[in-house]
Amino acid sequence: MGAADEAMADRRSTRPRWVTDGGLETDLIFHHGVDLPGFAAYPLLGTPLGRALLAQxxxxxxQVASRAGAGLLLETPTWRANPDWVESLGGSRSDVRRINLESVLFLAGLAEVLVADGIAPRGPGGFDGSGQGPDVRICGVIGPRGDGYLPGDRTSAEEFGDYHAAQIAAFAQSGAARVTAYTLTTVAEAVGVVQAGRSHGIAIAVSFTVETDGRLPDGTPLGEAIGALRQQAPPDDLLLNCAHPSHIAAALTPDDAWAAHVTGLRVNASRQSHAELDDAAELDEGDIADLVSEHEKLASHFPRLDIIGGCCGTDARHVAALWGVQA
Structure with a gap:
């Protein structure tokens, strides 16, 4: 290892502690032939077959978490379970609370089965690092109000907070360990989500997505977005998702102080842009060896990296490879 490599390695203070999942929707659609209108997975909670698919x-x-000796985050299949999307899929706004509560109950029951069967890790772990071993945590997931690849209409942080409050309140009532908002495309929505989480007394994490140039879909440089978010409403955790490691790396600069605040990565396997992925008729699973190599280079810039999973085009094989274990 050269001096430059050693310097990069020194920036990593601890090994990540939490495994999370991969590209739920793309896995179900392309590997299992499941029809997911609106790219929504939560309707599967309503049928025995759907629940069986989710459990599998x-x-x-x-299994990846157990083999890696890490904790497991079971994150609800509710990325689309916010008011606008629920209504667009034939539900009503009054269904939002029920759907999100049911998602936590489902995962809580599944966690008991996975631990009892020796599949999931068992131990008194915790997000604060005070635990004695790996554990399982149930986390509520929310997605952007609009499309995960587009910035959407200009809306204030307060309006975003009011909008997402229904989902966040349900998760707070359910006893979920925290809420994570994935694939956010603007600072305003991230600020609103954090403020809503604070008002409901639940830990909150946010995750930005970037285009191939390392900028948010609205054109904001990633470092600038993270700085603005931390100044207005610092989250408990900060993740990046739904982009290939090379796309996120495009945001790095010699003065990348923002990188010290990143605690999680859920990357895409594909190097394609969001527009290309949207138009794709077939799943681009990427090259796993290339993904691991690019992920390792990117991860070396994040000294607080604590959560590793995948996003579009990834499944347990990809996430296992990122952890250096067999799927």
């Missing part, structure tokens, strides 16, 4: 999916990542 999460069990694969529980």
């Amino acid at each position: 999916y999460y069990a694969g990542f529980a």
Whole structure:
């Protein structure tokens, strides 16, 4: 290892502690032939077959966590379970609370089964690092109000907070360990989500997505977005998702102080842009060896990296490879 490599390695203070899942929706659509209108997975909670598919999916990542000696985050299949999307899929706004509560109950029951069967890790772990061993945590997931690849209409942080409050309140009532908002495309929405989480007394994490140039879909440089978010409403955790490691790396500069605040990565396997992925008729699973190499280079810039999973085009094979274990 050269001096430059050693310097990069020194920036990593601890090994990541939490395994999370991969590209739930793309896995179900392309590997299992499941029709997911609106790219929404939460309707599967309503049928025995759907629940069985979800249980099988999460069990694969529980095995990765056990083999990696890490904790497991079971994150609800509710990326689309916000008011606008629920209504667009034939539900009503009054269904939002029920759907999100049911998602936590489902995962809580699944966690008991996975631990009892020796598939998931068992131990008194915790997000604060005070635990004695790996554990399982149930986390509520929310997605952007609009499309995960587009910035959407200009809306204030307060309006975003009011909008997402229904989902966040349900997760707070359910006893979920925290809420993570994935694939956010603007600072305003991230600020609103954090403020809503604070008002409901639940830990909150946010995750930005970037284009191939390392900028948010609205054109804001990633470092600038992180700085603005931390100044207005610092989250408990900060993740990046739904972009290939090389796309996120495009945001790095010699003065990348923002990188010290990143605690999680859920990357895409594909190097394609969001527009290309949107138009794709077939799943681009990427090259796993290339993904691991690029992920390792990117991860070396994040000294607080604590959570590793995948996003579009990834499944348990990809996440296992990122952790250096067999799927």
